[in-house]
Amino acid sequence: MDPRFSPTTADLRREAARAAALLRTVPAPGARVPGLDWTVAETAAHLVAEVRHYSGFAAGTARAQDVLRTLDVAPGAAPGEVNAAANARALTEFTERDPDVLADALEAGVEEFASAAAGRSPEEPIPTTNGLTMTVPVMTAALLGEQLVHGLDIARAARAPWRIERRAAQLVVEGVLAMAAGYVDRRRTAGMRVSYELRFRGGPRHRFVVRDGTARVTPAGDPVDCVIIADPVAFLLVGYGRTGQWGQVLRGRLVAGGRRPWLGLRFAGLLTSV
Incomplete structure (x- = not known):
């Protein structure tokens, strides 16, 4: 990643706070998100589950191989297929759907990730479920992308404004390109x-x-x-x-x-x- 565009946990906190603030205003958490099979509440639950997922890997309390064994995917499945299976499993196991509770959990989850990330070297490769290894900056970029894109999804369902700043998008793009060869x-x-x-x-x-x-x-x-x-x-x-x-x-x-x-x-x- 270009060090000038390497995201920090401060960037992640800022965008997660925006997503959480949006969640606290949604009028219909059961509304379907345009273009997805999820409701607003399910999309919010996914955000929380994802940040907890990465926190476990960053903290060393979760092992990629252990998680992969619980998923119904064929050997050698593409990273996107593994991600889809992991997302489906997470929504089955994490049943909270109250947007206010999820908003609080999202911000708390980001703090947990930030604490775990602080204990890792920025260059240290960390195995993840989809078979790829990520550094903390790449994980941060991936989570930042979740806030930006799913924030947009929720805003569209709620007919609320949602702006994505150019620099924030570039931070995510840098992380995506770091993983692109695997996808x-x-x-x-x-x-x-x-x-x-x-x-x-x-x-x-x-x-x-x-x-x-x-x-x-x-x-x-x-x-x-x-x-x-x-x-x-x-x-x-x-x-x-x-x-x-x-x-x-x-x-x-x-x-x-x-x-x-x-x-x-x-x-x-x-x-x-x-």
């Missing part, structure tokens, strides 16, 4: 050889290379097939499936160039769901 769609990218430069407005540049079902992310510099210039918020929302890419392209928030610019439209399909 490449092996089937779809089998036999593929393609390279991208990702340029974020107000942020860093990265080189994303796919080679026959594998991927790696490095600092930009070497020649690439396609250059994508992106607003971080647009990149985040398209990547998390909260908006379509064509609308962002037409608004100039996603622009493709280079010698094979048409490859820009294929980028989102290279990765499985996070």
